[in-house]
Structure formats: C-alpha cells, structure tokens
Amino acid sequence: MDFSDFEIRKCPPTAIYIPNFITSEEEQHVFSQISKTPKPKWTQLLNRRLINYGGIPHPNGMVAEQIPEWLQIYVDKINNLNMFESQKANHVLVNEYLPGQGIMPHTDGPLFYPIISTISCGSYTVLEFVKLQKSTSDGTQPDSKHCNSSNYTQQPENFKLLLEPRSLLILKDSLYSGYMHAISEVKQDVLCDRICNYENCETVHKMGDILQRGTRISLTIRHVPRTTKMKLKFC
C-alpha cells in the first residue's frame, strides 16, 4: 500500500493517518467483544484500564500467547499493510478511556519494533506530542510524568493530532524515538492551532470547536521482536 497520500505533512516524520480504517460494524464488534471480557482480564490503572493480548512484553523476550480470533481480524488488517517489513504484528494493547481519562507522556521504548499502529474506536481523542529533551543527570526526562499538558503544549516543537473514531494512526521514525506521546485527562477538547492533521481528517473541524469525549477504546498493535512459545525464566 502506498501511504504517501495519508502522511501528515505538517508534523515531524513520520505519522500516517487513515480515517475510517475500520467500518462502524467493526467498531461495534470491538465494543461488543470488549463488553464480554471478564473483569479479571483488565488491569485497572488510575486513569484508564488495559489488557495485553499476545503476551506481556519483557526485556528478556515475550512468551507468546494466542490472540483471540475476534481481535486477530484487526491484527491481520494491519499485517496486510506490510508496514513492519518482514515482521508481523504479534501484540495488541487494548486501552479503555472514559471521558476525563488519559495517559501520561511516554515513549514506547525498546521492547517493540519501532512502529506503533493504533486503531481508535468509539470516540475521538487528541494525542499530544512532546519532544524528548536531553536527559537530566539522573536520567529522567524533565517533561516526563510530572508535567502538565498546559505547560508542555506551549513549547513550539510540540504538537497534537486529532484521532477520529475508526481511524488508524501509524507512528515511526522520529515520532517513535524522539517524541513522547500523551492524552490529557479532560472531558472535552477545545480544538486549537497545535493540531496539525485537520486536513487529513474525515470530518471538517475548525479551530475553537469544542468536542466532548466519549468512551474510547484504542487497539495499539505492534511487533514484539523477541518471542518464545516456552516459558522464559525472568529474574
């Protein structure tokens, strides 16, 4: 597939944004399967809940687990794009965000092949990008964990992407390794000039519009390079 028509040109390389990557029926299918997922499968965090499918990534490798059939459909859709070169996606992180929930600035780090693909279901969100600073002497990022979004979005190198429901976002190159990404914990977003993919969106939005968040489920589909079917000894 030629991604060049879908590349977001107004941000650093490389972000590919495909609106309506899945249909409304597929989106409903994701929600109905998620609603059947037993509570103990979820990891509840303060600001969202999540499930790992395919195994738990670990620096020593990942013990591969079968991805359920209903979810494998979306992994196959990603694999058909051939974006992991000769590799195949083998891991899905399901995140569920209620209005007012989000995720702190972070990078996905070295456990994954350096390409992220995320399918959004149920609600739009705004993904914020924060350029990694030179590490401080204790190795921490000054912008990490404790920053609040109103501070870091003021920096000129930082920007945002509007993610519509049913869209696919692919991040790689400098957006994988040189930027953290985050979602602010708010119930609504006022659209601003930091969002740089208005013209890639399916729906016409304008600056100053206020969007109310609903429940959003994201499927982050990645390739974990070191996997085994046998139990590894973790120490």
Ligand SMILES: O=C(O)CCC(=O)C(=O)O
């Ligand atoms: O929900 C999203 O779109 C982002 C998820 C994410 O960044 C993560 O789980 O690492």
